[in-house]
Amino acid sequence: MRLILFDIDGTLLWTDGAGRRAIHRALLDEMGTAGPIDGYRFDGKTDPQIVRELLTLAGHSESDSDDRVAAVCRRYVDLLSAELAKPTQATKLYPGITDLLAALEPHESGGRALVGLLTGNVQDGAALKLRSSGLDPARFAVGAFGSDSHRRADLPAVAAKRAAERTGRRFTGADIVIIGDTPDDVACARPMGARTIAVATGFYDTAALRAAGATHVFENLGDTQAVLTALFA
Template sequence: MRLVLFDVDGTLVTARGAGRVALMRAMEAVYGTAGPVDGYDFRGRTDPRIVLDLLTAAGLPEAAVRRDMARCFARYVRELERLLADGARVEALPGVDAVVRRLAARDDVVVGLLTGNIEAGARVKLEAAGLWPYFRVGAYGSDDEDRRRLPAVACARARALTGREFPFARVTIVGDTPLDVDCARACGARAVAVATGFHAAAELAACAPDLLLPDLADVDRAVAALTA
């Protein structure tokens, strides 16, 4: 049995910047500043890491940032729900709906998430796209701010769900950033990169993933590749 773990933003869906806007509003409401947002690269980073980086760069003590982080993320989820309420801003990327449905219907695959989003944020985005019910397990930024530690969380949850062991050699991590590839490489999982986010295919190829796809639009090819 294989565990296939998907990133969210830029891999499964686009929310057209709603997550960034919601997080900025939440930080401004709770901490009084969002920090140096314009010069910061959000791609592939966990939500807690983003908050820590931006606010400590703005001069706030790390302890103070951590103390109010739960309140910040509660505000973030409310802002995100408002932004995505009409469903128009979130869109599943090419082939995603069919690929996820096909994988979820198989008895030799567990479909899950490995994302820097906090769990509640991932749920809001994927519910808006109609995808949330297909993911049986997940590891989130709310589990650990270090993305490299999330595969072990996902494997433990898959084991608790199925009673089966999931060594990293039986795990596929799918994402659209170099940090997704790095996450897979760090634990020995199979790395599949998709050029549907903000990184060009050449940039992803330089990270040497096991497989690089332009997108998931070729559903048969994608399903075969993800279950190989």
């Protein structure tokens, strides 16, 4: 059985900057500063990591406070909900996502795959983004989130543990496939020996993703059969 773990932003969907706007405002509301956010890259990072790093760059005295970071993340979720509800909001799924998820259903029902999430989003934020795109969060059987750890490298083990609890079997090495759009998605797979499918629908091109060591690289996930072949190779 394959444990197939999808990243969200840049891989499944695009929220047109809603998350960035919400974190910016949450930092201002809770901490009085968003640091050098205009030149700061979010991709590949967890939400708590983003908050910590921006506060550190701003020289804020509470950048290492778990309680204060959690408060910013809670405020962020409230603001994200408002951003995604705006009439002008344009969340969209990337090419091929609907078809790929549908094509995985027979593999799931046949016991050949368990499909989940591995994302830097806090869990409540992940659910909001998925619903905004038309995806039901319950479509994904398991997940590991930025709310589980601010270190992305910790998340594959979290997802594998939850998958084991759900199925009664252990997932290791090539049993696990992580699908993402950044070198950080690729890097987090290495400690467990997981395979990776990198997709250039985010801010990294195929050359950068190959250089990061991804097992397979695609421009997008629109070729359903090719992606399935890579997943079950």
